[in-house]
Amino acid sequence: MQRISFFFSYLCKMNTNLIRNDFPILSQTINGKPLIYLDSAATTQKPQVVIDRIANYYKTINSNVHRGVHRLSQEATGAMELARETVQKFINAKEKHEIIFTKGTTESINLVAQTFAQEFLKEGDSIVISAMEHHANIVPWQQVCKQKKANLLVIPILENGELDLSNIDELLSKNVKLLAITHISNVLGTVNPIEMLIEKSHKKNIPVLIDAAQSVPHETVDVQKLDCDFLAFSGHKMYAPMGIGILYGKGDWLDRLPPYQFGGEMISEVRFEETTFNELPFKFETGTPNVDAILGLETAIQYLQNIGLAQVSAYENELLNYATQKLSEIDNIIFHGTAKQKSAVLSFNIQNVHNSDVGTILDQLGIAVRTGHHCAQPLMNILGVPGTVRASFAFYNTKEEIDTFIEGMKIAKKMLSTA
Ligand code: C6P
Numbered sequence: 001m002q003r004i005s006f007f008f009s010y011l012c013k014m015n016t017n018l019i020r021n022d023f024p025i026l027s028q029t030i031n032g033k034p035l036i037y038l039d040s041a042a043t044t045q046k047p048q049v050v051i052d053r054i055a056n057y058y059k060t061i062n063s064n065v066h067r068g069v070h071r072l073s074q075e076a077t078g079a080m081e082l083a084r085e086t087v088q089k090f091i092n093a094k095e096k097h098e099i100i101f102t103k104g105t106t107e108s109i110n111l112v113a114q115t116f117a118q119e120f121l122k123e124g125d126s127i128v129i130s131a132m133e134h135h136a137n138i139v140p141w142q143q144v145c146k147q148k149k150a151n152l153l154v155i156p157i158l159e160n161g162e163l164d165l166s167n168i169d170e171l172l173s174k175n176v177k178l179l180a181i182t183h184i185s186n187v188l189g190t191v192n193p194i195e196m197l198i199e200k201s202h203k204k205n206i207p208v209l210i211d212a213a214q215s216v217p218h219e220t221v222d223v224q225k226l227d228c229d230f231l232a233f234s235g236h237k238m239y240a241p242m243g244i245g246i247l248y249g250k251g252d253w254l255d256r257l258p259p260y261q262f263g264g265e266m267i268s269e270v271r272f273e274e275t276t277f278n279e280l281p282f283k284f285e286t287g288t289p290n291v292d293a294i295l296g297l298e299t300a301i302q303y304l305q306n307i308g309l310a311q312v313s314a315y316e317n318e319l320l321n322y323a324t325q326k327l328s329e330i331d332n333i334i335f336h337g338t339a340k341q342k343s344a345v346l347s348f349n350i351q352n353v354h355n356s357d358v359g360t361i362l363d364q365l366g367i368a369v370r371t372g373h374h375c376a377q378p379l380m381n382i383l384g385v386p387g388t389v390r391a392s393f394a395f396y397n398t399k400e401e402i403d404t405f406i407e408g409m410k411i412a413k414k415m416l417s418t419a
Contacts, residue, residue, distance in 0.1 A: 016315070019307070020396050022047040033366030036401045041186050041214060041345050041392030042370050043236045046300075050240060053299040054292045064288055066265065080291055083298035084281070087246055090301045091231065092222040095251050097280040101289055104245035105213040106136040108232035109180070111247055111284060112209055115257040116178060117144035125177045128206075130155040130163055130192070131382055132185040135375040137211045141180055155181070157382065161188035161337035168197070172204050179208045183215035187374045187388065188337025189320070189345030191215070198227055207253065213237055217394075218316060218343055220309045229253050235293060240300035244293035247284070254280050261286040312395045316344040319393040319402060326406045330413060336388050344393035347374075350409075353416045355387040361412040362389075367405050 020026055023045045028035050037045060057079075063072035065080050087099045102108045121127070127141045131154050145152045153171055156164040172179070179201045184191050198208045207229035212221055217238035223231055230253065235244040249257075259266055259277050266286045268276040277283050304312070323346055327333055332351040349355055359371035372387040373380045380387060391405060 015307070015311075016396065016398055020398075022049070022303075023396055024048060024051070026396060030366040030368070031364050036367045036397075036404055038391040038393065038397065038401070038405060039368045039370050040217075040394035040397075041237070041390065043242070044217065044239045044394055045396065046241065046296075047239055047303055049303055050296045050299050054241060054296045057292045057295050062292075065291055066282070076291055080289065080294050083294045086298045086301055090305070091216070091246075091248055092224050093248055094224060098248055098251050098254065100247040100249065100254070100281045100284045101294055102232075102245045102247050102284075103243055103290070104234040104236070105134075105211060105232045106234075106245075108230075108245050108247035109136050109209065109211065110140045111260045112230050112232075112249070112257070113140035113144050113180075115260050117148055117150075118258055119256065121145075121148045121150050121177055123149040124151075124175060126151040126153050126174050128153045128155065128171060128176050128179045128181075130181050131157045132161070132163075132188055132190060132376065132379050133180075133182055134186055134211065134213070135377070136213075137180055137182060137209075138378065150177070154378075157188075157190075157379075160339055161185065161190045162339045163190075163192055165193075168200065172201060172206060176201075176204070176206050179206055180211070181208070182211040182213075183221070184212075184218070184343045184345075185337065185376075185379075186214050186345065187347050187376050187379055187390065188339065189342040189347070190337055190339040191341035191343055193341075194228070195226060202227065214343060214345070217304070218309075219313045223248050235297040235300065238297075238300055239303060240297035241290075241293040243290050244297050246297075251280065254284070259283050259286075263287050265289075307395065315395050316393050319397055319399065320344045320346065322399055323391065323393070323402045323405070326402060327409065330406070330409055332413070332417065333409075336383055336385070346391045346393075347388040349385060349388055350413050350416065352418065353413075355385075355389045357416050358389045358409075358412045361415060362405070362408050365404075365408045365411070367408050369405075 025045050061072050061075040063076045065077040084096055084099050088096045142152050158164045183194055194210055201208050209230040210228045212231050212233040215221055216233040229250050231248040233246055236242040263286045266278050266283050268278050334349045336347040355371040359369055362369055370390045
């Protein structure tokens, strides 16, 4: 067993060294030190194949899509629609038209919140979220609840950062119209039991939206197996460009929702008196789409699939366990998020030290971590801290980088601790 795990680690290490060559940005120095990028939960770096795909698009087929009979427009349209199919297969959606291109997770959630509320939410109804949501899965629901005089109910969390599900049946019985919940917390790293929550909700005819921003890049997500009604994620957190994201919705639900924005592309016929709307997915894709980023997303998916998501998950988990162990050997570190099921996110503070001071010292050492509230202020209030230091890992990180990060933490602690 030990031999197998040694062999596996060896294989992973070999691949990681090779993989790092695919990411040009990682070979630079910051403040005279080799860059150690531990902020992939904020955005991942981009492999050369993705950068090349974008450049090639502009060099060869750049033109507006779904609008022309000329060759370039047809080729760009064909490439974009093939990319939609790649996304469909990646998350195992039943139909291609269930894949909507958006700007990112935030826009995907806003789309559902606005259109769902317009059609299905009324005074006295409830929307359920959890205490560990990113602002992108709080504020859109809070605002539509205000507009409709509905209630925003919150699933609490336990001290270790897992959901407190002791009252979930009662909560879901309060006239709930939708559950919107994150798959993986961007702060705590907690992997939530979404299969069970989807099943429970469906027994009460409650549709479920999954914020998969932090899960799709790290593990296989199969929307048919999950049976979720909506799922949102961002390209830039999965090695693709910024400005592109996905909303998956079951066809039946998307058909029942009204359009989100109005203008070109999303129409069938326009008269001054009245407009009829296009079919799915175009009903929700207004204006000229971000074609270069869509193609970049397709290449990023193919790149991830070539490495293999199972291998990615296993390796990142190994990094997380290693970093957690090493960091816990330093005194006065307070960990935020110690759930049994965790993704490669490590949030912590040094006792009596401000998180941004730690981040600044690490930056001087070439180490990029995120500090602050991570767009989860309600969660920070529950944790009783203004913010945390967050190290997040991707398959291009190494144990040697973690060792340097730990040395950096020892320096930061020495410089900043008064105790
Ligand atoms: N979290 C982080 O550093 P956008 O900005 O739309 O691509 O993604 C928003 C979003 C939604 N849900 C979760 C769980 C997220 O983690 C994020 C983005 C980044 O944690 C930037 S704040």
